Amino acid sequence: MFQHGIFLFRLAGIPVHLDLSFLLVLPLWALYIGRNLPHYFALLGLPQDPRLLQGPYPFLLGLLAATGLFLSVLLHEVGHALAARRYGVATRRITLWLLGGVAQMERIPREPMKELVIALAGPLVSLLLFLLFRTLPWEAGALGFLGRYLALVNLGLALFNLLPALPLDGGRVYRALLALRKPYLQATRQAVALSQALAWALGLFGLLVLNPLLVLIAFFVYMASRADAEATLLAQALEGLKVKDLMTPNPIVLPPDLPVGEALALALRHKVSGFPVVAEGRILGVVGLEGLEGANPLDPVARHLLPPLLLSPEEDALTALERMAERGYARALVVEGDRLLGVLSKTDLLRAFQVRLLGLSHLDRPKGPE
Known part of the structure; x- marks a missing residue:
């Protein structure tokens, strides 16, 4: 969903990144809070403090409150990540963005109880933060405002995320509870149906009250x-398949001095879109049609090499697809030691998906104990 963004730091060993949309929303949110400070003081039951309503103080206080909001979101996501780590699931990164934050895990466990624990961990952290900020002794002034504001924000985060709509935590809780008594794919379909119904309802409500943020959230949920x-x-379709099951073995390899024109002729003749480039048994890289656009037909292919993505033949097909998608590769080389075994392309994965999809009807039937 997200590019890597700007790396900030590591928290509990997890890389934290900043999406560019965050840089837009943070000052806007700070400005909104600062301009509405009197309403917030009234909402939070605090006495009005004229000193905080003058000069740069409203914006600075708004900036602190907005930053606290996003830090609360970050801790919410860390809660998910630490719970996932307990089950051996690593988190690639946490990204802060326009609508909050997201923890990008290597996978979502399909065991219902594990998914349930991971989904509930985030709201639990938010509830603990709510209790923490509620017990702070600050009763007035800037600290009183920040304490009560962040208490309210964390309570809102916990409750909003428990709405039964994917990809919110409540949607994952709902799916996990369904999956305790029916196949996971069927539970997902039912959870998605409810999620999209809620998204439509939230979007229509946002239009009625002229709230573009609600419409944006509804679109995101949908x-x-x-x-x-x-x-x-x-994941269901590629379950159990390994790279060696899908790769094209014994691929055509090109020498580095082969002209681009001849490489294009080979691609047309053999109906392939890319080749490994090998010299004296050593893999130099890959060349694909997408990288030869506008190239001089007399150029050696070595001028248009791309670094290869190397896969093990025993690697799971789904993991391989995720690695290829994350790095933007259309194909990968399958190697064992220094020996080239084959090429795995997105076309191979798509073909396997289509074939397996035809037989997925059995997945809606309950499985026996594993």
Whole structure:
């Protein structure tokens, strides 16, 4: 969903990144809070403090409050990540963005109880932060405002994320509870149906009250729930398959001095879109049609090499697809030691997905004990 963004630091060993949209929303949110400080003081039951409503203080206080909000979101996501780590699931990164934050895990466990624990960990952290800020002794002034504001924010984070809509925590809780008594794919489909119904309702309500943020959240929930369903279907379809099962073995290899024109003729003749480039048994890289656009036909292919993505033949097909997608590779080389065994392309993975998809009807039937 997200590019890497700007790396900030590591928290509990997890890389924290900043999406560029965050840089837009943070000052806007700070400005909004600062301009509405009197309303916030009234909402939080605090006495009005005229000193905080003058000069740069409203914006600075708004900036502190907005930063506290995003730090609360960060700790919420760390809660998910630490719970996932307990089950051996690593978190690639946590990204702060326009609508909050997201922990990008290597995978979502399909065991219902594990998914349930991981999903509840984030709201639990938010509830603990709510209790912490509520017990702070600050009763007035800037500290009183920040303490009560962050208490309210964390309570809101916990409750909002428990809405039963994917990809929110409540949607994952709902799916996990369904999966305790029915197949995981069927549970996902039912959870997605509820998620999209809630997204439509939230979007229509946002239009009625002229709130563009609610409309944006509804759109995100709708699209993300579809993506979750597709990812689950893909995982089911590729389950049990390894790279060696899908790769094209004994691929055509090119010498580095072969002219581009001859490489294009080979691609047309053999109906392939890329080749490994090898010299004296050593892999130099890969060359693909997408990298030869506008190239001089007399150029050696060595001028247009791309660094190869190397896969083990025993690697899971789904893991290989995720690595290829994350790095933007259309193909990868399958190697064992220094020996080139084959090429795995997105076309190979798509073909396997389509074939396995035809037989997925059995996945809606309950499985026996594993």
